Amino acid sequence: PSGSLEQGSVTGTEARHSLGVLHVSYSVSNRVGPWWNIKSCQQKWDRQILKDVSLYIESGQIMCILGSSGSGKTTLLDAISGRLRRTGTLEGEVFVNGCELRRDQFQDCFSYVLQSDVFLSSLTVRETLRYTAMLALCRSSADFYNKKVEAVMTELSLSHVADQMIGSYNFGGISSGERRRVSIAAQLLQDPKVMMLDEPTTGLDCMTANQIVLLLAELARRDRIVIVTIHQPRSELFQHFDKIAILTYGELVFCGTPEEMLGFFNNCGYPCPEHSNPFDFYMDLTSVDTQSREREIETYKRVQMLECAFKESDIYHKILENIERARYLKTLPTVPFKTKDPPGMFGKLGVLLRRVTRNLMRNKQAVIMRLVQNLIMGLFLIFYLLRVQNNTLKGAVQDRVGLLYQLVGATPYTGMLNAVNLFPMLRAVSDQESQDGLYHKWQMLLAYVLHVLPFSVIATVIFSSVCYWTLGLYPEVARFGYFSAALLAPHLIGEFLTLVLLGIVQNPNIVNSIVALLSISGLLIGSGFIRNIQEMPIPLKILGYFTFQKYCCEILVVNEFYGLNFTCGGSNTSMLNHPMCAITQGVQFIEKTCPGATSRFTANFLILYGFIPALVILGIVIFKVRDYLISR
Secondary structure (H helix, E strand, O other): OHHHHHHHHOOOOOOOOEEEEEEEEEEEEEEOOOOOOHHHHOOEEEEEEEEEEEEEEEOOEEEEEEOOOOOOHHHHHHHHHOOOOOOOEEEEEEEEOOEEOOHHHHHHHEEEEOOOOOOOOOOEHHHHHHHHHHHHEOOOOHHHHHHHHHHHHHHOOOHHHOOOEOEOOOOOEOOHHHHHHHHHHHHHOOOOOEEEEEOOOOOOOHHHHHHHHHHHHHHHHOOOEEEEEEOOOOHHHHHHOOEEEEEEOOEEEEEEOHHHHHHHHHHOOOOOOOOOOHHHHHHHHOOOOOOOHHHHHHHHHHHHHHHHHHHOOHHHHHHHHHHHHHHHOOOOOOOOOOOOEOOOHHHHHHHHHHHHHHHHHHOHHHHHHHHHHHHHHHHHHHHHHOOOOOOOHHHHHHHHHHHHHHHHHHHHHHHHHHHHHHHHHHHHHHHHHHHOOOOOHHHHHHHHHHHHHHHHHHHHHHHHHHHHHHHOOOOOHHHHHHHHHHHHHHHHHHHHHHHHHHOOOOOHHHHHHHHHHHHHHHHHHHOOOOOOHHHOOHHHHHHHOOOHHHHHHHHHHHHHHOOOEOOOOOOOHHHHOOHHHHOOEHHHHHHHHOOOOOOOHHHHHHHHHHHHHHHHHHHHHHHHHHHHHHHO
């Protein structure tokens, strides 16, 4: 029946949507050797991933693309949806209702469900879909979003888990099949007419996989085009697909209805044995066996023969005729773009901020650790020092210098731990949703930055309130305020520096090591505690001006030592001749450690806090570049 529909619909009066893929090829160039081998690195070899692929499908139909691993199934979907990076050479044309799509139209025309489901685990199904709707559709009425979400959940049979947490594969939540349904539901919110799904049954048991395919077939019947890639479907699903395409090494071995498939291979001398799974049989038949050289040559020749037979068949010529006919048919509807009425930049930022904050607030362990990790670090210092000494010069200076060194060194690291633990998941979500056109990656970064600020302020005040007065630092409320403000900055800088690096480096463990190394290096060069700054080599002295630790340490030293007076060892006459006994006032220690810091107190605060917006701006730029590179 699907064959007759296909032949008649483009010529009849019934207006049906159509998707045509004409002579699509894609190749990439790879370097022969590693980057450090200059001679071999300059040599390249070309790899053909897709070769002259042509497809045709209409609304109301579901197409299954079969192929072994590495056959080019995902690359074909990426080519059709415009998601292929421009690092390779892409040829061919994609037509929707006979109109060739421009590159800027692909995102608005196709919905794409990736193989992996990426969600914020602490949100419910209803909340996840509602926030997605708010990012995609700009409406003032809350009732509009509720009706939209309820309708989609009903269509995808998700109403019974609407108020359950999404969870994750490691920490429970809804089932894998339900997570896959949520991924599909998120795409349906924009009413797409063309849906593509990459391996939607991967990781699911047989029954759940069958349910997903039957659901997709039902979605196709509702005036949609659905294309799925499946590695190895069960035989019961054979008759549920309107079109079946088989790829081998990027070449199209067959594309047609199930009935045409049986007839084609039967005419080629390979009838499907009775009681066999047609999918398994034809997958084996069109695969190249690489177990031995002889088997590889034999199976490759067979595949080549089938490819040639298909290119010469009436089935293939009918595909080309339908694509060509649709290009000149005047009665077809216009390109069916997705429903897209997004809010403005600040509207999206507000939605993202609320979503990120709600997701974090549900994660009690993350909230507790963010608020008390600095305090836990401070408790070790309290138990070790109990109180800083005030009676003798050596003890008073040593206790305070050691304390300040630990504080400036540790607070950036605790900020880094927050970003490394919480942001990679947000980055993964933004990578996926930005490709769907919901927002830009830098907007997710900025939403995370805004949600960080109040938590960091509260955590720093809690930490400072306990440590400052318990350790017996300079007993003045204003000094306590300066102390808290000086420690808030490195905590934020450590977290924001981590965000910048996470925009460049994918692996959080590598980012962890880089931030730790930069923090230690900056402390050694900029603090002046390990070696007097005046005695440093000129290159290191200049480098110290680019470290936030220099300005933070100067603030803390002035804040604590200004106004202190010391004695030099009491009755121990041997200490009276010690060089340090020339320092009897805190001001003298300030001038010895960081000359002129007293007069630079306000300027140091301004420079220190200048690192924060500088890192945020740098992060936005990097994530904009990340957006551009992925889109290319």
